Amino acid sequence: MWNNVRQLNLATSALHVLFVVALVLAGGLWLVQRPSFTLREIRIDGDTEHINAPTVRASVVGKLKGNFFTVDLDAARQAFEQMPWVRHASVRRVWPNALAVTLEAYKPLGTWGSDQLVSVDGELFTANQGELDQDLPSFDGPDGTAQEVVARYHDFQKWFAPIGATPEDVTLSPRYAWTVKLSNGMQVELGRERNSDTLADRTRRLTAAWQAVTQRWGKDIEYADLRYPNGFAIRAAGMRFISEPVKGKK
Structure with missing residues (x-):
């Protein structure tokens, strides 16, 4: 090799390249360690209503x-x-020493159980409920049912609209039976779903007969049990017992 000029030139060139690469790497390492590149700023935008510097x-x-x-x-x-x-x-770098962060916040629809919130998309999350600027409906149900409960809440909004009431509490029991508390103070037991039309049909029987019910018993209806196959039972304010099932229109 030592007598081969071509090989010596190649070896020399390779050493030069390695030397240059080493210098570049050393220089890069020195550069990235400079104090001027220490992160000094975090720029936050997006949904920042509940985000502050201490947090x-x-x-x-x-x-x-x-x-x-x-x-x-x-x-x-x-x-x-x-x-x-x-x-x-989403997080990105901003030259030379900052991060830019864009936040998307949960949009709360209601409370869930004793210590969580549920979003409009049916996602559970934990946050300080004292930061809410309005009263929200309450939801609860078995693990993994948040989206189902939220979907039924929207159904109940439509189904009880004919009597001028909105759902304030929606609960799905461990046995998958539905209970709704309405804005007029009435608690409604809907029971378990037998098929896709069960809850709609039961609600419709009550709303169709609502005028007759309030004319007979008054508007202060505390409780309605819709689990009967062809009617429902109610309890008005001051009544000791639930009435006999009232026939409603199917």
């Missing part, structure tokens, strides 16, 4: 490792998505 400091800042070049954006995204109210976060 970000407590939930996110301590989990951000590295600088502008080395921070793990996926880990940063996950840290932001662990904050209350945050459904989704």
